[in-house]
Each structure stands twice: as C-alpha cells, then as structure tokens.
Amino acid sequence: MNLELRHLRALVAVDDARTFTDAAISLGTSQASVSRSVATLERTLGVRVFQRTTRSVTPTAAGQRIIEHARRVLDEARLLEEAARDHAGELRVGYAWSALGSRTITVQRRWEEANPGVQLIWVQSNSATAGLAGGSVDLAVVRRGLNDPRFTETLIGTELRYAAVATTDPLARKRFLRMADFAGRTVAVDSRTGTTVEDLWEPEARPSSLRPIQGVDDWLTLISTGKAMGMSSEATATQYQRPGVAYKPVRDAPPIPVFLASWKDDPSVLLAAFASLVRQVFTENRGTGSGGND
Incomplete structure (x- = not known):
C-alpha cells in the first residue's frame, strides 16, 4: 500500500466541499490533481469512496468510514508539523483575502519586538478556513464563523464595510455610500470566504443580483470594468488598491467581526500571545478606518 498525505488531504477536501472543483x-x-489523488486512493484501497453524479459527490458507506480515519491521520500529521514549526521558531497566520489591513504592519513590528526568536509569517489561502484545516497555518484570520467543531474562534475586533465601485461610476464621486445605493445593482460576492450576503439589505434596497466570483483578482476585475459593484472590509480597501477601483465607506452597513481561528486541541502559548496582541491593536485603532473579505 502506497498512500500519501496528499491523497488523504484531497479525500477530506472533496468531502468538505462536495465538489472536486471547490x-x-x-x-x-x-481539479485534475484532486481527481487523480482520489482515484489513486480508491485504487490502492480497492473500494469506491465517493458516488459521483453530474450534480453531486457523496461518500459511500465504506467511504465515510475511510474519511473518518483519514481525518484522524491528518490531525496527527498536523500536530507533528506544528511541533516542527514550534522548534523552528515560526508562527504561520492564514487569511483568505486580506490579513489585518493597515494594522498588519503594526502587528508584525510589535510581534518581532516581543518575540525575536519567533518569525511571524502571513499565508494567503482561498479556503473557508484560510489554510487551517489543511495544516498549512497555525491559526487563521477569518471574518465569519467556521461552524466546525474542530476549531475555536476568538473575536479580536470589528471592521467597517467599504463599497468598491468603478472609478467611472457616478457613485465614485460620493464621499460615502449607503446600503440603498446598491439597489438594482449587480454585486460580486465570494460565497466561500466572503461576508457579503443578500440578507444584509432590506428587501426594498437589495441588489438585483449577486454574481459569484473566485478570489480577489476576479472581484477587482469585474468592478474595475464596471460589470459589478462590491462590498468588503477596511482591510480589502487598504490592501487591494487597483487602478479603476474606488473604495467608499458604507455608512449604514453593519460592521464585520474579525476572528482568530485555531484548532481546539492546540495548547500553544504563541497563539494566545498573538491573539492578545492583535486585540490590543484593534482596540487602539477602533474606528480609524484602517484595515477583508467581500
């Protein structure tokens, strides 16, 4: 038997996403790499793990048991990787779109001053857990609840919401926007990691449509070409300045909660120290308009 961790990661990712594409x-x-990994695993084990149709991917009865074992193996591998990183002196922080906006530099500087032997590394991952589930990071900045019993989430602050519009759009001339300015418009959203959902608007002010996108580059391209508006956090407005895109604060939009997510069974004192530092920086800069996901 010649199974590898990448085969198990592909297996669990398909079970979580229920599509090979996601x-x-x-x-x-x-997608081809994920399909090959799952096919190799099925061939090696001699059982079919997933039932595939044109509309869905669901585990078989045998597959469900195999997936449970795979999760346990990956959890143990993750603990090994974390132990190695602790020894190497680094803390890896994942994020989906933006890290902490303009607060990122302050956090980086203060962390290095307080922990000279532990390197702080930021890692972007376009997944719902910002790389946490895959074991590539020690903790993650997320802007919506993960609803996963494996993880714990700590609220570290809130961010303002900003509209993103084409610079040729008449709305770009305003100092700020309101939720009603989105009425009848197309809004680009990332349903995997984003925070913009239709329920944010009252029925009479809702956009005409929500256009799904995959990642910040797709989002910015649609907005800069005038094909859609966007709404995101302070951090996105700070980190992703793009020619043709103007960011405007949305005055009556609810704030975005920002969480640090980590594995429930991780006792690392580094995580607690990082959470305390970030919470302090958010408190000091509350309401300054610094520092995302759509």
Whole structure:
C-alpha cells in the first residue's frame, strides 16, 4: 500500500466541499490533481469512496468510514508539523483575502519586538478556513464563523464595510455610500470566504443580483470594468488598491467581526500571545478606518 498525505488531504477536501472543483480551490491545486489523488486512493484501497453524479459527490458507506480515519491521520500529521514549526521558531497566520489591513504592519513590528526568536509569517489561502484545516497555518484570520467543531474562534475586533465601485461610476464621486445605493445593482460576492450576503439589505434596497466570483483578482476585475459593484472590509480597501477601483465607506452597513481561528486541541502559548496582541491593536485603532473579505 502506497498512500500519501496528499491523497488523504484531497479525500477530506472533496468531502468538505462536495465538489472536486471547490476542493481543488481550497487546496490551491487543479481539479485534475484532486481527481487523480482520489482515484489513486480508491485504487490502492480497492473500494469506491465517493458516488459521483453530474450534480453531486457523496461518500459511500465504506467511504465515510475511510474519511473518518483519514481525518484522524491528518490531525496527527498536523500536530507533528506544528511541533516542527514550534522548534523552528515560526508562527504561520492564514487569511483568505486580506490579513489585518493597515494594522498588519503594526502587528508584525510589535510581534518581532516581543518575540525575536519567533518569525511571524502571513499565508494567503482561498479556503473557508484560510489554510487551517489543511495544516498549512497555525491559526487563521477569518471574518465569519467556521461552524466546525474542530476549531475555536476568538473575536479580536470589528471592521467597517467599504463599497468598491468603478472609478467611472457616478457613485465614485460620493464621499460615502449607503446600503440603498446598491439597489438594482449587480454585486460580486465570494460565497466561500466572503461576508457579503443578500440578507444584509432590506428587501426594498437589495441588489438585483449577486454574481459569484473566485478570489480577489476576479472581484477587482469585474468592478474595475464596471460589470459589478462590491462590498468588503477596511482591510480589502487598504490592501487591494487597483487602478479603476474606488473604495467608499458604507455608512449604514453593519460592521464585520474579525476572528482568530485555531484548532481546539492546540495548547500553544504563541497563539494566545498573538491573539492578545492583535486585540490590543484593534482596540487602539477602533474606528480609524484602517484595515477583508467581500
């Protein structure tokens, strides 16, 4: 038997996403690679793990048991990787779109001053857990609840919401926007990691449509060409300045909660120290308009 961790990661990713396409996005690889890994695993084990149709991917009875074992193996592998990183002196922080906006530099500087032997590394991952589930990071900045019993989430602050519009759009001339300015418009959203949902608007002010996108580059391209508006956090407005895109605060929009997510069974004192530092920086900069997901 010649199973590898990448086969198990592909297996679990498909089970979480229930599509090979979304599993590939969460792993940062191609759909073909995920399909090959699952096929190799099925061939090696001699059982079919998933039932595939044109509309869905669901585990078989045998597959469900195999997936449970795979999760346990990956959890143990993750603990090994974390132990190695602790020894190497680094803390890896994942994020889906933006880290902490303009607060990122302050956090980086203060962390290095207080922890000279532990390197702080930021890692972007376009997955719902910002790389946490895959074991590539020690903790993650997320802007909506993960609803996963494996993880714990700590609220570290809130961010303002900003509209993103084409610079040729008449709305770009306003100092700020309101939720009603989105009425009848197309809004680009990332349903995997984003925070913009239709329920944010009152019925009479809702956009005419929500256009799904995959990642910040797709989002910015649609907005800069005038094909859609967007709404995101302070951090996105700070981190992703793009020619043709103007950011405007949305005055009556609810704030976005920002969480640090980590594994429930991780006792690392580094995580607690990082959470305390970030919470302090948010408190000091509350309401300054610094520092995302759509």
